[in-house]
Amino acid sequence: MANFVLLYTGGGTPQTEAEQAKVVKAWTDWFTKLGTAVVDPGNPTLPVAKRIASDGKVTDVPPSALVSGYSILKADSLHGAVELAKDCPQLKSGGQISVFETFPAM
Numbered sequence: 001m002a003n004f005v006l007l008y009t010g011g012g013t014p015q016t017e018a019e020q021a022k023v024v025k026a027w028t029d030w031f032t033k034l035g036t037a038v039v040d041p042g043n044p045t046l047p048v049a050k051r052i053a054s055d056g057k058v059t060d061v062p063p064s065a066l067v068s069g070y071s072i073l074k075a076d077s078l079h080g081a082v083e084l085a086k087d088c089p090q091l092k093s094g095g096q097i098s099v100f101e102t103f104p105a106m
Contacts, residue, residue, distance in 0.1 A: 002075065002102065003039055004099050005100045006070060006071045006085055006088070007097070008044075008069040008090045008095055009067055009096050012095075034073065037084055039072040041071055042069055043070070044068055047066055049067075
């Protein structure tokens with residue numbers, strides 16, 4: 001089993017408390033369904049980020065490159081991680097998910 005980082009981009013933000021509660025429940029239900037595959041449920045990120053270049057120059061991350069959150073899951077393969085991610089509430093809000101396998105710890 002390997003760990004996979006799910007990077008979330010895009011998606012909508014619920015406006016009302018009722019909509020927010022519905023989204024929180026959807027995420028809670030999804031994580032509960034995944035069970036022990038959840039290594040770290042992660043968190044949303046703020047829409048501001050900095051990029052540091054190899055020469056030390058610091059710039060703003062453009063809005064098109066921002067991530068909106070992350071989670072870490074355990075799965076047998078990249079395909080397996082993608083299958084787990086297909087029910088993620090991020091997709092229901094119009095967002096996208098990129099799935100990356102992490103390098104095994106030494």
